Amino acid sequence: MPTASSSGQPGRRLAAWALIFALAHLVHVASSTVRTLWLVAALAPLLGRSGRRAALSAAAAAGLLVLGLARVPRRLGTALWATSAAALAWLATAARARESASEAALRQAEQRLREHEAYLLGASHELRSPLSKATMVLEYLLSSADEANRAIGQAALFELHRLMVTLENMLELARIRSGHMAVNRHEVDVVDLVRQRVHAAEGDEAGHVLALDSPAEPTTLRTDPARLAQVIDNLLSNAIKYSPEETEVRVRVAATPSTVTIAVCDRGQGIAPEDRERIFEQYYRASNGRQVSGVGLGLFITRAPVTVLGGR
Known part of the structure; x- marks a missing residue:
């Protein structure tokens, strides 16, 4: 803070400095987004030339936007002080009102998002049960179907599987947003789980050939089988969607004493x-x-459970 010179009026200069920073603090407290300080005309007669420069420098150093500094006759000083203080008080009140309105709008948007996610979870759970039953019935019918009907049934089963993957992704997205991703770990034979997911993904209309390379012996891992299955389903779905028709999609499972690696190649x-x-x-x-249909959620949803399970 500059010192008052002997040629001026120290008391009035100090009062002017105090008012500058008091008004700046008033605006700052009212809203963190408001950084504007009017260096009003009334300060000109109270501060000497060096004082005015110091005031401008102090305001700039504090991150305030200086809108102006005018020189006026001393006789207008009192009126300008009152006008400027009233203007800053109005600015502070308006900023506080705007901030309150923004906070209310944010709370309302968050509430709507929670309601939407709750509806999504409920609807997804309601859809899961009939889809699961339809899948089981179709698998039973396929077990005794002739060759011609088997191909048709397998295509229908693939579409049901794809719909189930989409449904699970909707559920997972709601869980990710709400922060409720429960994990149920136990010993799982990864090779057997991958084999089941590969079998479920077979039969798409584009005629992709699915192949599996895996160790002959069981490969156990303590993990959540439902979440791991979802990851594999999404990777297989992506590979099938983005690779040419009638090409191979190969899944590889490799194990070391400390890790299990699952790769989907297309x-x-x-x-x-x-x-x-x-x-x-x-x-x-x-x-x-x-150019391929989709909304860009598959891999986002895939990464979340991998991270939760401690993978990468």
């Missing part, structure tokens, strides 16, 4: 280096894959 167009991290973002789609 003959698709690949992923550009600049997209490799961003494809896991919500709603992001790689530039070379936007």
Whole structure:
């Protein structure tokens, strides 16, 4: 803070400085987004030339936007002090009202999002039961179907499977947003689980050939089988969606004493280096894959359970 010179009036200069910072604090407290301070005309006669420069420097250093500093006759000073103080009080009140309105709108939006997620969870649970029953009935009918009907039934089963994957993704998205991702870990034979998911993904109309490379012996892992199955389903669905018809999609399972690696490989167009991290973002789609239908949720939803399960 500058010191008053002997040629001025120290008391009035100090009072002027105090008012500058008091008004700045008033605006700052009213709203963190408001950083505007009027250095009003009344300060000109109270502060000398060096004092006015110091005031401008202090305001700029504090991150305040200086809108102006005018020189006026001393006789107008009192009126301008009152006008400027009233203007700043109005600005502070308006800023506080705007901030309160923004907070209310945010709370309302969050409440609507919670209601939407609750509806999504409820609707998804209601849909899951009939879809599961339809899948079981179709699998039973396929067990005794002739060759001609088997191909038709297998295609229908694939579409049911794809619908179940979409439904599970909707549920998972709601869980991710709400922060409720329960994990139920126990010993799982990963090879057997992967084999089941590969079998469930067979029979798409595009004629993809699914193959599995895995250890001959059981490969156990303490994990959540439902979440791991969802990850595999999403990876297989992506591979089938983005690879040419009648090409191979190969799943590889490899194990070491400390890790199990699951890889899904296809003959698709690949992923550009600049997209490799961003494809896991919500709603992001790689530039070379936007001609295929989708909304960009599959890999985002896939990464979340992998992270929760301690994988990468």
